Amino acid sequence: xxxxxxxxxxxxxxxxxxxxxxxxxxxxxxDKPDLNGVWQVLNTANYNLEAHSASAAMDLxxxxxxxxxxxxxxxxxxxxxxxxxxSVVEGGIIPYKKEALKKRNENKEDxxxxxxxxxCYLPGVPRATYMPYPFQIFHSEKAVFFAYEYAGAVRNIxxxxxGEAPIDSWMGQSWGYWEGNTFVVEASGFNDxxxxxxxxxxxxxxxQVTERFTLLNNHTMNYQAIIKDEEVFTKPWKINxxxxxxxxKDAQLQQFxxxxxxxxxxxxxxRAK
Amino acid sequence: MAGFLYxxxxxxxxxxxxxxxxxxxxTNSTLTTLERPSNFxxxxxxxxxxxxxxxxxxxxxxVYDNYLKExxxxxKGQDVGGYNTAWMDPGTKLLKIENEYRSSIxxxxxxxxxxWDAKKRRxxxxxxxxxxxKRTDHPELRGVGERCVVGFGSSGGPPMMNVxxxxxxxxxxxxxxxxxxxxxxxxxxxxxxxxxxxxQLMDPWMGDSIGRWEGDTLVVETTNxxxxxxxxxxxxxxxxxxxxxxxxxxxxxxxxxxxxxxFRVDDPSLYKSAWVGEMxxxxxxxxxxxxxxxxxxxxxxxxxxxxxxxxx
Numbered sequence: 001x002x003x004x005x006x007x008x009x010x011x012x013x014x015x016x017x018x019x020x021x022x023x024x025x026x027x028x029x030x031d032k033p034d035l036n037g038v039w040q041v042l043n044t045a046n047y048n049l050e051a052h053s054a055s056a057a058m059d060l061x062x063x064x065x066x067x068x069x070x071x072x073x074x075x076x077x078x079x080x081x082x083x084x085x086x087s088v089v090e091g092g093i094i095p096y097k098k099e100a101l102k103k104r105n106e107n108k109e110d111x112x113x114x115x116x117x118x119x120c121y122l123p124g125v126p127r128a129t130y131m132p133y134p135f136q137i138f139h140s141e142k143a144v145f146f147a148y149e150y151a152g153a154v155r156n157i158x159x160x161x162x163g164e165a166p167i168d169s170w171m172g173q174s175w176g177y178w179e180g181n182t183f184v185v186e187a188s189g190f191n192d193x194x195x196x197x198x199x200x201x202x203x204x205x206x207x208q209v210t211e212r213f214t215l216l217n218n219h220t221m222n223y224q225a226i227i228k229d230e231e232v233f234t235k236p237w238k239i240n241x242x243x244x245x246x247x248x249k250d251a252q253l254q255q256f257x258x259x260x261x262x263x264x265x266x267x268x269x270x271r272a273k
Numbered sequence: 274m275a276g277f278l279y280x281x282x283x284x285x286x287x288x289x290x291x292x293x294x295x296x297x298x299x300t301n302s303t304l305t306t307l308e309r310p311s312n313f314x315x316x317x318x319x320x321x322x323x324x325x326x327x328x329x330x331x332x333x334x335x336v337y338d339n340y341l342k343e344x345x346x347x348x349k350g351q352d353v354g355g356y357n358t359a360w361m362d363p364g365t366k367l368l369k370i371e372n373e374y375r376s377s378i379x380x381x382x383x384x385x386x387x388x389w390d391a392k393k394r395r396x397x398x399x400x401x402x403x404x405x406x407k408r409t410d411h412p413e414l415r416g417v418g419e420r421c422v423v424g425f426g427s428s429g430g431p432p433m434m435n436v437x438x439x440x441x442x443x444x445x446x447x448x449x450x451x452x453x454x455x456x457x458x459x460x461x462x463x464x465x466x467x468x469x470x471x472x473q474l475m476d477p478w479m480g481d482s483i484g485r486w487e488g489d490t491l492v493v494e495t496t497n498x499x500x501x502x503x504x505x506x507x508x509x510x511x512x513x514x515x516x517x518x519x520x521x522x523x524x525x526x527x528x529x530x531x532x533x534x535x536f537r538v539d540d541p542s543l544y545k546s547a548w549v550g551e552m553x554x555x556x557x558x559x560x561x562x563x564x565x566x567x568x569x570x571x572x573x574x575x576x577x578x579x580x581x582x583x584x585x
Binding site for chain 1: 460477573
């Protein structure tokens with residue numbers, strides 16, 4: 001039995017012990033678990049999928065004693081600091097090919113210039129899931145649709161395989177199906193412009209993502225994503241995290257159309273004097 | 274706003290949680306314009322008039338596709354255009370409701386024209402801080418569509434208007450919510466079916482929408498408009514929505530392939546009276562693809578950089 005299957009078995013076993021039984025899960029359409037709601041992670045994966053200590057800033061330069069924040073973000077003080085986090089990657093480390101790892105490290109060095117999040121570009125998959133903003137799942141008998149607060153990004157999850165995407169896109173093309181009580185989404189057709197986090201982890205346009213959404217109880221859902229990209233990685237790798245359901249007044253997606261917030265950054269140099 | 278009183282009753286299917294089902298992919302592309310053109314005298318027009326309008330529109334394509342003859346170069350200062358018809362989807366027919374062609378989307382006032390209040394309009398726009406600049410001075414002075422903030426011409430609504438392209442919408446529903454995503458800039462309105470409006474100081478793009486079901490009709494009320502989203506300009510229409518406006522929309526299935534969409538604009542800051550429009554949303558079998566506007570917005574940099582170069 002491969003390591004991945006072994007871990008899946010252990011995971012399912014733990015679900016059985018730690019969470020309510022499948023028959024007690026909130027029921028959605030077609031007698032499947034109800035995925036509707038406003039969901040959000042409570043982790044630091046968007047800073048770095050891999051384990052990281054807390055640090056003074058995402059962009060550090062050499063200081064007299066220890067690295068110090070890059071001058072362009074120095075004024076943010078503690079607000080610009082990075083909270084620590086454990087790796088959400090199974091096995092801890094992303095299995096980069098040698099040249100790709102070099103590129104990842106260059107990306108990280110030049111984070112302020114290169115991270116698409118800074119320019120308010122669409123986040124791609126799976127990053128959209130674990131950004132520090134909620135997203136809402138609309139799950140009906142006819143459609144599954146994800147609306148993300150960040151940048152107003154959206155994904156329509158087709159319920160039948162649409163074949164190869166006719167054109168690459170930022171959010172890719174997705175279709176989903178049920179495996180028991182898990183909603184599985186196959187996403188492909190991506191361009192190579194999005195990152196996985198603020199630490200320069202990246203992919204090519206050969207990226208394929210298999211996401212697994214497993215409702216654990218009324219308030220939590222397990223999220224796994226298997227990432228395949230032969231151009232960049234030596235083998236497929238998996239991330240694993242928990243999504244939390246917002247309740248009460250917090251269960252309302254607000255608007256974060258950040259395009260207007262980056263106009264000064266992108267176009268400020270061409271303002272009339 | 275009066276409810277829907279159409280002669281053909283239609284039994285609307287229900288979602289798994291019992292709400293009337295509006296879900297699917299829809300289009301509002303049509304040749305019919307918001308205001309009634311002067312060549313039409315009545316709201317309802319004959320089939321012959323509709324055929325003539327379609328013929329004239331199809332001949333107009335040549336203007337876009339053959340803007341310059343082969344080998345010809347634009348004259349100095351000449352507008353070189355932006356699109357050929359491969360990129361456009363403005364519709365090929367006048368809109369039809371209850372088997373009758375319409376000459377305008379506006380059904381009230383009866384003349385099919387916007388009931389502007391010229392004095393109030395002048396007053397409202399005289400307070401707009403943007404007036405003192407040239408439109409090429411700063412990015413915030415360009416149209417919301419050029420900025421890729423929201424779609425131009427009110428395509429995402431409210432009211433949801435047909436424009437030159439991307440006239441497609443996806444509606445999905447969950448218990449307590451209706452989401453309407455416009456293809457244009459993936460503008461999504463998440464309509465809450467209970468609760469109250471956001472506090473006045475919150476003014477999201479496209480306003481704040483709250484809905485309720487009246488029978489099989491979805492009634493949506495939107496307030497809290499963003500002051501920057503006042504101009505709703507497209508090639509074939511211009512109107513304005515002030516930050517004080519209230520817009521009420523009705524959505525009702527009238528056939529397997531149509532939703533009747535009616536809206537009423539109450540905006541006494543700009544208009545003498547309320548105005549009401551109506552159009553069908555037609556079922557669409559094509560897919561909606563990603564419209565990543567901001568990510569490919571080279572135009573904004575070029576417009577501003579060009580203006581600065583010109584000023585040197």
